[in-house]
Amino acid sequence: MVKRVRVQVSIRTQELREISFSVLRRGSHRPKRYARSRMAHYIVRAKPKPERLPELHTRLCENAFVNLRPFGKALTYSLSEARTQPDGTAIWEEEDYCSPPLAQERAAVLDKYFDEITVEQVNAGEGWKQIEALPKLNANG
Numbered sequence: 001m002v003k004r005v006r007v008q009v010s011i012r013t014q015e016l017r018e019i020s021f022s023v024l025r026r027g028s029h030r031p032k033r034y035a036r037s038r039m040a041h042y043i044v045r046a047k048p049k050p051e052r053l054p055e056l057h058t059r060l061c062e063n064a065f066v067n068l069r070p071f072g073k074a075l076t077y078s079l080s081e082a083r084t085q086p087d088g089t090a091i092w093e094e095e096d097y098c099s100p101p102l103a104q105e106r107a108a109v110l111d112k113y114f115d116e117i118t119v120e121q122v123n124a125g126e127g128w129k130q131i132e133a134l135p136k137l138n139a140n141g
Contacts, residue, residue, distance in 0.1 A: 023084070043127040044078075044094045046083075046114035048096055048137065056113045057138070061073035071105055079109075090114065090137045093127030 048056075059065065060080050066072045074095050082092035096102055101119045102110065110117060122130075 007012070022046065029127070041096055041122050041124045041127060042090050042094050042096060042103065042119040043122050043130065044090075044102065046090050046116065046117040046120050048114055049112075052113045053138075065109055068108055071108075075105055075109060079096050079137075081128070082132045082137040084137050085134060090135065091131050092137075093122065093125070093131075094119075102138050 002129065013065065015070045056079070060076060062075060065079075078092045078094045082090050085091055094105070096105070098104055101121075102117065106117065
């Protein structure tokens, strides 16, 4: 009997590489490698919780989220560069490997600081270009 186990590894270039191992019942391993990028980029829109923004700003300045795996560095960068739309909605581009999008990020961080989180898939960098003229999200709401 052959049991397949999938291991997802996040590498420095932020591309996902999947390594599939065929594991025989006797415990020997025969690695079968293939690489396939499954990272998606999203424009994220969310209503900030005004009473929580100062705390978010402080935590970002402390790099408090950087060590959250596998998304900490990307989330820290994205939230640090987040913008504000005229109606007060926060907007940023986020990269994500999960389905549904941002599941881990929401559970660990986003739901604490934002409501009404929506995502729209974009090409890498396209979201940042769309929002670059908007003012940065600030700690005062």
